[in-house]
Each structure stands twice: as C-alpha cells, then as structure tokens.
Amino acid sequence: EYDILDKLPFKGKKILITAGPTYEAIDPVRYIGNHSSGKMGFAIANAAANLGAHVYLVSGPTNQQIQHARIHKVDVVSAEEMYLAVHACFKEMDVAICAAAVADYKPKITATKKIKKTAEPLEIQLTPTKDILASLGVLKEHQFLVGFALETDNALENAKAKLKKKNLDLIILNCLQDKGAGFATDTNKITIIDQNLNTINFELKSKLAVAEDIMNEIVLRVLK
Ligand code: CTP
Ligand code: CA
Numbered sequence: 461e462y463d464i465l466d467k468l469p470f471k472g473k474k475i476l477i478t479a480g481p482t483y484e485a486i487d488p489v490r491y492i493g494n495h496s497s498g499k500m501g502f503a504i505a506n507a508a509a510n511l512g513a514h515v516y517l518v519s520g521p522t523n524q525q526i527q528h529a530r531i532h533k534v535d536v537v538s539a540e541e542m543y544l545a546v547h548a549c550f551k552e553m554d555v556a557i558c559a560a561a562v563a564d565y566k567p568k569i570t571a572t573k574k575i576k577k578t579a580e581p582l583e584i585q586l587t588p589t590k591d592i593l594a595s596l597g598v599l600k601e602h603q604f605l606v607g608f609a610l611e612t613d614n615a616l617e618n619a620k621a622k623l624k625k626k627n628l629d630l631i632i633l634n635c636l637q638d639k640g641a642g643f644a645t646d647t648n649k650i651t652i653i654d655q656n657l658n659t660i661n662f663e664l665k666s667k668l669a670v671a672e673d674i675m676n677e678i679v680l681r682v683l684k
Pocket of ligand 1: 478489539558559560561562564589591592593594606607608609610611622631
C-alpha cells in the first residue's frame, strides 16, 4: 500500500515549538506582556507538521487558530508555565524551536488583590524570568536546538553571541530595523546563522514562506 506520509522528510520526528508572548501577572487584573502575535511560531508549527513531524506547540496567549492532526497545542500564560511545559517534553524531542517572545522580567511579587490607585507614583519591582532556550542549551543531547534573536542594533554580532552563549545549532535573526519585519506584520525578513557562524540572508516574505525557509534549513541539517 502506498502511504504518502512515507515521502515526508520529517515523518516520525518530534518537534517542540514555543510561540507567542508571555503574560506576567502584576495583580489579578493586570500583567506585563508584549506585542508578539504568535504568527511566526504558529506558521513554523504548520510548516513542520506539513513535513510529517509531530509538533508540540507550547503557546502563550494569542488569537492564532491552528488545526492539524499532528499538532498538539499546550496553552500557557507565564514564562514559568512555559518553562515547565517545555521541560515536561524536551527529552523526547528531536528538534526544539523557541519562537516565543518570553518576558525577560516578571513582578517580584504578584499582588493577590487588585492594586488600588493613589496619587503617589507606583513602583513595581521586577525580577528576571528563567531563560527557557538557554536552559535547553544546557540539557541538550541529541536534540537540534533553534532560537530567535530580536535585535535593533548590532544585530549580527548580538545574534552570533546568543547562538554561542545558549549552545544553539541555528539562530534566526529578526532585525527590527528591516521594514516589514516584526511583531504585528504578516511579513518577515530573516537572516539564519549556523554554528560555524555562516549567515544566510533571506528576502522579505510572508511569515508562511519564512516558516518554510526555516524548516528547509533545519531539515537539511538534521537529515544530513
Ligand atoms: N528566550 C527564552 N526564554 C526567555 C527569554 C528568551 O526562551 N526567558 C528565547 C526566545 O524565545 C528566543 C531567544 O531566547 O528564541 C532570544 O530571545 P531575545 O529576546 O532575542 O534575547 P534574550 O536572550 O532575551 O536577550 P535580550 O532580550 O536582552 O536581547
Ligand atoms: Ca528578551
């Protein structure tokens, strides 16, 4: 019998993808968040599933919809929840792609009751969240690990430093100076950097096409 799945390059592979923003609670009604739409991460999840992979998509709060037999979505809110969901499955994964815009800081204390306004300035103390991607770089064994770098200046240099520091196999640079790149847009312009610090520049494209480019580069390296 002919099975079309047999022809797909990532058949049987397990891929973990993080996507979207995280929300860090200040009190029961307020949070610290960011403008990540989740579009890039969800597009990568679709592209990976279309290559035959089983996808574990760990997503922060987004409006994105996804429907694919091979995509299992886990919804999280905070960086800590994302960290726990990712670590619950990382060992079994073949590839991990961290596309989430994880908050770098969270309130040191989350108030249990709504904070009432006063005439005085309000100070909220922040404390760093866990770096999920860096923690995977430490644990990594057989896994192929991919991160993103969002930069405005010194982009190439900063991205290369992140690749090395977090023990990645590939880093996708998003430079916010590039027109049409960024959070709310449907397009993106990326540069991919590998472990030898070779760079590949891509044209401005739809996020769906960018996701296919990213998955192609990963397939080439994982299957070689
Ligand atoms: N990342 C993560 N957990 C965090 C922060 C970042 O997993 N707490 C991941 C992102 O998903 C991305 C990569 O790390 O794949 C780089 O994120 P970025 O914000 O560009 O870099 P940071 O290391 O957070 O440094 P900075 O924001 O200071 O540039
Ligand atoms: Ca950051």
